[in-house]
Amino acid sequence: MDRFAAAVAAAAALRVLAGSAALPFFHSTDEQAHYDMVFKYAHGHIPRRLERHDPRANRCVALYGTYEFLNPPSSFDQGSIPAPIWARPAGEAAAEFRDRLDRWNARVDIESTRPPLYYAAAALWYSLGRALGQRGGDALYWIRFLNAPVIALTVLLAYYSMRRHFPGEPLYRLGAPLFIAAFPQDVFYAISNDVLSALLFGAAFFMLLETSRQPSPGAAFHGLAGFVAALAILAKWTNVAILAPAAVFMILSRGGGASRRAALICGAAIPVALWCSWVYHNQGALLGETATTAFAGWTPKPLTQILHHPLFTWRGSTYFTSAFLSTFWRGELQWHGRSATAGPLDIFYTISSCALVAIAALSLRRRNLPREERLACLGALAAMAAFVAQLVWASIRFDFGPYPYPSRAAPFLISGRLALGMLLPFLILYLRGLKTLTASWTDKTRIYLCATCCAIIFASGIYSLRPMIASRYNWLHFPAGPAVAAAFRCE
Numbered sequence: 134m135d136r137f138a139a140a141v142a143a144a145a146a147l148r149v150l151a152g153s154a155a156l157p158f159f160h161s162t163d164e165q166a167h168y169d170m171v172f173k174y175a176h177g178h179i180p181r182r183l184e185r186h187d188p189r190a191n192r193c194v195a196l197y198g199t200y201e202f203l204n205p206p207s208s209f210d211q212g213s214i215p216a217p218i219w220a221r222p223a224g225e226a227a228a229e230f231r232d233r234l235d236r237w238n239a240r241v242d243i244e245s246t247r248p249p250l251y252y253a254a255a256a257l258w259y260s261l262g263r264a265l266g267q268r269g270g271d272a273l274y275w276i277r278f279l280n281a282p283v284i285a286l287t288v289l290l291a292y293y294s295m296r297r298h299f300p301g302e303p304l305y306r307l308g309a310p311l312f313i314a315a316f317p318q319d320v321f322y323a324i325s326n327d328v329l330s331a332l333l334f335g336a337a338f339f340m341l342l343e344t345s346r347q348p349s350p351g352a353a354f355h356g357l358a359g360f361v362a363a364l365a366i367l368a369k370w371t372n373v374a375i376l377a378p379a380a381v382f383m384i385l386s387r388g389g390g391a392s393r394r395a396a397l398i399c400g401a402a403i404p405v406a407l408w409c410s411w412v413y414h415n416q417g418a419l420l421g422e423t424a425t426t427a428f429a430g431w432t433p434k435p436l437t438q439i440l441h442h443p444l445f446t447w448r449g450s451t452y453f454t455s456a457f458l459s460t461f462w463r464g465e466l467q468w469h470g471r472s473a474t475a476g477p478l479d480i481f482y483t484i485s486s487c488a489l490v491a492i493a494a495l496s497l498r499r500r501n502l503p504r505e506e507r508l509a510c511l512g513a514l515a516a517m518a519a520f521v522a523q524l525v526w527a528s529i530r531f532d533f534g535p536y537p538y539p540s541r542a543a544p545f546l547i548s549g550r551l552a553l554g555m556l557l558p559f560l561i562l563y564l565r566g567l568k569t570l571t572a573s574w575t576d577k578t579r580i581y582l583c584a585t586c587c588a589i590i591f592a593s594g595i596y597s598l599r600p601m602i603a604s605r606y607n608w609l610h611f612p613a614g615p616a617v618a619a620a621f622r623c624e
Contacts, residue, residue, distance in 0.1 A: 138292040138310060142285040145314035148591065149284045152322035153277040155598045157606030158194075158270070160323035161202040161467045162550070165194050165237070166244040167252075167324045171276055172624075174256035175263075180245040181415035183424050188238050193623045195233035197270045199606035205469045217606050218621075230621060241428065244326070246421030248408060250333075250368040251326035255279055269623040273324075274608045280321045280328050287332045288313050291557055294339040298505055303576050304568055308583040309560045315587035317594030319464030319474060320550045326369055327550045333365035334372050334554030338516065341379050344397065345386035345508055352396040359400025365554060366405055370420060372554045374519035378512030385508060430534035442529040442544065453545050455483045457524065461549025462486075463594070474597045478590065489566030490517070490559070496569040510565055513558035520552035 159165045165186070172190035173180060186194070196218055206213045218226045218233075255276055262275035288310045295305040313331075320327045340358035343350060362379065365372040379401075383394060412421045443449035462482040463474040496502070497510055528546045533539045539546050564583075571579055601607060 135292070137307065138289055141292070141310045141314045142288040144591075145288050146281040146285040148314070148595065149281045149321050150278060151595070152319070152598055153280060154274065154608040155601045155604075156319075156322050156466075157199040157201060157601065157604045158197045158273055159199075159202075160319075160325070162320060162323060162325060162465055162548075163244065164323045164325065165198070166242045167326060168194070168273065168276065169242045170244050170247070170252045170326075171255040171259055171324060174249070174252045175259045179249065180242070183241055183243070183245045183428055186237055186240050186242050188234075189624060191234055191237040192621055193269060193273060194237050195230055196621045196623055197273060197606070198233070199604065201469060201601075201604055201606065202467050203470055205471075214605075217610075220605070243425055243428065246412065246416065246425055247326055248367045248370060250364055251329050254329070255324065263624075269621075270608070270611050272624070276324050277322065280323075283328055283332055284313070284321055287335065287556075290332060290335055290339070291560070294335070294557075298339065298342060298509060302506075302568075304564055304579050304583070305561070307580050308564045308567075309557065311583055311587040312560055312563070312590075313556065315591035315594070316556070317463045317474065317590055317597070318461070318550065318553065319466040320553065322466075325550070327553050329368040330365065330372055330554035331556040333361065333368055334375055334516075335557035337362040337365045337375050338378055338512065338558055341375075341382050341397075342505070342509055342512060344393070345382045346505070349386070349390070349393065352390075352393045355393040356396035356400035359397040359402070360404065362401045363404040366401075367408055369551070369554065370422070371520065371523055371551045374516055374523065374552075374554065377515035377519035378558065381512045381515045382508065385511065426531065429536050431531040431536065432534065433530060434532050438532075439529050444525060444529055444545065449545070453525075453528070453547060454487065455479070456545065456547040457521070457549055457552075458483045458486045459549070460547055461552060463597075464550060465548060468600055474594070476593070476597070478593055486559075486563065489564075489570065490514075490562045491566070492569050493562040493566035496565065506565070509561050513555075513561045516555050516558040517552075517562070520555045524548075524551065 159168065169186045169190045170180075173187055176187075176189075178187075199217075200209075200214050204214070209215060215229075218230050221229065258279045259272065259276050262272055267275045291309040291313055292306060295302070295309050299305040337358065340354075340361055344355055344358055362375045365375055379397075383397075409419045413419050416424055418424065444453055459479040459482055463478070466472070466474055493510055494514060497507055524546045528539065528544055531539075531544075533541055533544055567579065567583075571582075602609065604610070
């Protein structure tokens with residue numbers, strides 16, 4: 134393994150480990166629900182429909198959960214966040230624990246109908262941790278720490294895939310791993326089914342791009358590429374966007390043969406069809422989203438109302454674009470009820486993304502562009518368009534009723550983590566735009582610019598975690614030993 138790739142992968146893993154340890158439980162993007170699903174899978178239970186949180190999992194949620202994400206200190210009588218349950222007098226701790234437990238036992242897990250791949254993988258990891266003696270809060274952090282090898286593998290995937298498909302282009306080979314290592318998306322600090330998207334979607338994207346090479350690989354490789362695409366979809370439904378670049382590569386590639394294309398289609402379709410059959414058998418719907426949207430109170434709007442959505446105004450479209458790109462880069466973490474990671478860099482994320490992707494798209498008109506680079510950029514554009522189209526369609530399709538986000542007052546689905554699968558295709562376009570914009574520069578100067586930007590982003594991401602490091606609820610302040618978990622019967 135090249136030293137550069139290994140060093141960058143290690144830096145990315147250490148950043149994720151540090152962020153995961155610094156954040157208390159539970160992250161503001163429904164981490165309780167994701168943990169509940171991991172717990173159920175680890176105990177051999179696959180939900181068949183929407184169901185309540187497991188009472189056993191809720192014991193950890195009640196014991197270790199903090200109020201700090203969504204509540205300012207001023208909202209409490211004493212003007213500060215209450216001390217952790219394990220640090221309170223026994224009688225007070227028991228009363229607070231029972232109150233929290235009752236509230237969580239009444240909650241329905243909105244992730245119950247989601248695809249299974251992340252939960253199955255995290256459940257195996259969780260079971261390994263338990264075999265190694267992890268219990269209670271330590272077991273919670275152990276699940277989070279799975280994200281460290283995931284981000285490291287994503288860095289290595291970017292390095293070796295860029296080196297293969299863009300030989301002689303150090304900007305792609307070195308720039309993409311650097312940006313991934315610095316990428317401040319805070320969902321990598323949480324238990325979430327979003328964390329596998331960049332790795333699996335990126336792997337599927339590059340394998341599909343490989344099928345367009347000349348000579349084309351055999352039917353077995355095509356089938357494997359389709360299977361990896363299926364894995365991406367079974368990790369997160371929004372990764373169905375992989376079908377867009379797959380179509381581009383199949384249409385524009387030279388040859389390939391009917392048998393190879395059939396192998397690719399079967400490799401992708403069969404695993405997804407099996408899961409959809411399971412969902413349909415248990416819920417009467419192919420995707421399981423019908424029950425989730427109905428429970429949330431979302432109702433489809435008539436066409437006449439769809440066309441009057443604020444997204445079709447200049448103000449609405451610019452808000453959607455800037456909010457989506459900001460949350461795609463840095464996430465949606467809230468601390469004391471406010472965005473914990475928003476700042477001046479949001480402007481950089483939005484402007485640089487829009488400008489460089491647009492420049493990359495315009496540069497495709499050049500006739501001297503290498504065929505594989507052109508195909509990769511076209512596939513990346515198709516992937517980005519498919520992800521954005523899903524969020525736009527969800528935003529304009531539903532009346533969100535009393536739901537807090539998205540809401541009737543702000544009917545925009547702007548969660549960039551839902552499009553995290555497009556990270557590697559996005560970086561192809563981002564770096565292509567940078568290469569075009571700096572056509573007169575040397576490769577070394579471009580790489581220095583990338584390294585400087587990534588160092589600033591990396592430092593900013595770590596700096597934004599400083600309030601969480603002092604939290605009395607995080608891993609750094611956990612009570613030693615398993616006594617607390619045993620006292621409250623947390624597995």
